Amino acid sequence: MRKGEEFAEAIRRGRRAGRPSLVVHFTAVEADEAPIVGFVVSKAVGDAVTRNRVKRRLRHLMRARLHLLPRGSLLVVRANPPAASARSEHLAADLDVALQRLIGRPRDGRS
RNA sequence: CGAGCCGGCCGGACGGCCGCGUCGGAACUCCUGUCACGGGGGUUCCGCCGAGGAAGGUCCGGGCUCCACAGGGCAGGGUGGUCGGUAACGCCGACCCGGGGUGACCCGCGGGACAGUGCCACAGAGAACAGACCGCCUUUCCCUUACGGGGGAGGUAAGGGUGAAACGGUGGUGUAAGAGACCACCAGCGCCCCCGGUGACGGGGGCGGCUAGGUAAACCCCACCCGGAGCAAGGUCAAGAAGGGGACUUUCGGGUUCCCGCGCGCGCCGCUUGAGGACUGCCCGUCCGAUGGUGCGCGGGUAGACCGCUUGAGACCACGAGCAAUCGUGGCCCUAGAUGGAUGGCCGUCGGUCAGCGAUGACCACAGAACCCGGCCUAUAGGCCGACUCGUCCG
RNA sequence: GUCAUCGUAGCUCAGAUGGAAGAGCGGUCCCCUGAAAAGGGACAGGUCCGAGGUUCGAUUCCUCGCGUUGGCA
Numbered sequence: 304m305r306k307g308e309e310f311a312e313a314i315r316r317g318r319r320a321g322r323p324s325l326v327v328h329f330t331a332v333e334a335d336e337a338p339i340v341g342f343v344v345s346k347a348v349g350d351a352v353t354r355n356r357v358k359r360r361l362r363h364l365m366r367a368r369l370h371l372l373p374r375g376s377l378l379v380v381r382a383n384p385p386a387a388s389a390r391s392e393h394l395a396a397d398l399d400v401a402l403q404r405l406i407g408r409p410r411d412g413r414s
Numbered sequence: 415c416g417a418g419c420c421g422g423c424c425g426g427a428c429g430g431c432c433g434c435g436u437c438g439g440a441a442c443u444c445c446u447g448u449c450a451c452g453g454g455g456g457u458u459c460c461g462c463c464g465a466g467g468a469a470g471g472u473c474c475g476g477g478c479u480c481c482a483c484a485g486g487g488c489a490g491g492g493u494g495g496u497c498g499g500u501a502a503c504g505c506c507g508a509c510c511c512g513g514g515g516u517g518a519c520c521c522g523c524g525g526g527a528c529a530g531u532g533c534c535a536c537a538g539a540g541a542a543c544a545g546a547c548c549g550c551c552u553u554u555c556c557c558u559u560a561c562g563g564g565g566g567a568g569g570u571a572a573g574g575g576u577g578a579a580a581c582g583g584u585g586g587u588g589u590a591a592g593a594g595a596c597c598a599c600c601a602g603c604g605c606c607c608c609c610g611g612u613g614a615c616g617g618g619g620g621c622g623g624c625u626a627g628g629u630a631a632a633c634c635c636c637a638c639c640c641g642g643a644g645c646a647a648g649g650u651c652a653a654g655a656a657g658g659g660g661a662c663u664u665u666c667g668g669g670u671u672c673c674c675g676c677g678c679g680c681g682c683c684g685c686u687u688g689a690g691g692a693c694u695g696c697c698c699g700u701c702c703g704a705u706g707g708u709g710c711g712c713g714g715g716u717a718g719a720c721c722g723c724u725u726g727a728g729a730c731c732a733c734g735a736g737c738a739a740u741c742g743u744g745g746c747c748c749u750a751g752a753u754g755g756a757u758g759g760c761c762g763u764c765g766g767u768c769a770g771c772g773a774u775g776a777c778c779a780c781a782g783a784a785c786c787c788g789g790c791c792u793a794u795a796g797g798c799c800g801a802c803u804c805g806u807c808c809g
Numbered sequence: 810g811u812c813a814u815c816g817u818a819g820c821u822c823a824g825a826u827g828g829a830a831g832a833g834c835g836g837u838c839c840c841c842u843g844a845a846a847a848g849g850g851a852c853a854g855g856u857c858c859g860a861g862g863u864u865c866g867a868u869u870c871c872u873c874g875c876g877u878u879g880g881c882a
Contacts, residue, residue, distance in 0.1 A: 304754070310754090341754070342754080343754095350781075350782090351470090351781080351782055352780095352781055352782055354782095355757095355782060356758085356782095358754095359434090359756095359757080359758045359759090360758070360759080362434090362758075363433075363434095363758050363759055364759085366433075366434095367433095367759095391758095391759070391760090
């Protein structure tokens with residue numbers, strides 16, 4: 304994801320699942336397109352080195368989970384300050400829980 | 415051996431599996447164009463390369479690009495011992511002067527206070543061509559038997575006390591008491607001469623007057639330097655005053671959406687007798703200038719691609735010049751170029767640090783390129799190398 | 810990339826030419842009240858962001874640094 308409108312769409316209209324280290328926003332459009340994913344790591348998380356590391360870890364974790372997303376997905380992962388000092392397995396666990404809440408439920412749920 | 419001082423360098427190493435980015439190659443595939451060669455994109459595989467000494471802060475200086483190649487004066491800003499280095503600097507080196515240290519060495523915005531103006535609180539009698547509070551001395555008056563005390567007039571900067579600072583220091587002559595009033599030496603100031611040095615300056619000699627406060631990181635004066643903006647610079651696709659471009663889609667007619675050129679109305683100024691504008695603020699001077707400039711209102715509008723983009727005052731190694739900063743010659747090498755922004759995940763061995771008798775366990779400094787260089791400053795676990803100084807001991 | 814702003818008591822802010830710092834709220838104690846609030850009185854509280862420098866003397870002037878907030882492209 305690389306456009307401001309797409310971030311706004313996912314964050315404002317999508318559903319949200321929060322964990323201590325991160326927040327996941329998810330929405331889906333009708334179009335039959337490949338899912339796109341964006342990351343938000345604010346200045347509150349740390350300095351430039353820390354923010355880069357958090358972003359790379361999240362990108363790595365999401366890459367392995369892309370197949371879980373339906374077509375047309377817009378997904379934004381926002382990092383919270385605890386993500387800076389979290390171990391990768393903790394980040395992965397938080398991410399899995401959040402994804403489970405958002406898309407793991409039956410497809411006829413609220414949308 | 416201990417303590418210290420200065421400089422240079424490194425800043426984890428090796429390997430396995432899975433991923434990411436640029437570039438190159440191959441295969442497959444899509445779009446587009448030509449008579450033909452072609453152009454552009456996607457996927458997969460292979461290969462090379464892939465953050466720093468500070469990439470940081472943005473405090474200076476340059477390259478590069480555009481503005482009209484930018485002239486003169488004023489204003490404004492900056493620098494401030496000397497000589498050298500450099501593309502340049504507010505940086506670096508050596509030296510000079512002043513200060514600190516036993517020393518190696520360290521610190522200094524280090525021009526001018528007889529061009530002018532301002533300021534120097536409190537304390538103190540007096541604070542800038544100073545000043546009689548106490549004191550000292552002369553004289554006079556009063557009180558007192560006397561010793562002595564008090565008042566007036568005057569002399570006096572040697573002494574006291576205040577202060578950051580009180581108008582040279584010590585000794586003598588001199589005097590009523592004193593005073594550079596005079597003398598000797600010392601310190602300091604100005605001028606002249608000689609010697610050494612490119613120079614700052616240093617050494618020596620002579621003469622003069624006896625003495626001149628501090629502050630210019632207060633205004634200021636002097637010397638020298640400075641055009642402005644910044645890669646979101648700037649350019650190409652880009653044709654045109656009616657359309658053009660990108661992306662997606664298509665039944666190939668087109669459609670959707672975004673972007674660029676902004677569009678309309680009313681008024682004012684002007685079209686070479688020139689409105690307005692540029693050379694950054696002003697003046698002179700020079701130049702641009704008519705599909706023009708400007709005011710108000712309404713409507714529209716906020717980033718598509720590509721180039722610039724990494725070969726450069728370049729890195730390394732020799733030799734030479736120089737005390738050094740640095741420079742010259744030769745050899746050799748090519749070493750990130752992203753654009754929601756590429757270095758991540760898992761694991762092994764070794765290396766450090768800490769804990770523990772041990773098995774073992776935990777941890778790994780500061781910090782992430784964004785046009786590119788030269789400096790400065792700031793952050794930084796741990797480690798390596800070298801020069802030198804002082805102290806102690808041994809020979 | 811570039812240009813600014815601010816940093817003073819626990820909080821919000823003043824301050825001067827360089828001569829040593831205040832206000833409001835808050836805090837503590839006392840008075841008032843049967844008790845409290847309000848009111849009155851008294852008191853305490855400061856590395857003037859840090860380091861270095863200029864000066865006799867710096868919160869103020871100079872340099873560097875740290876942090877805060879913001880503007881423009």
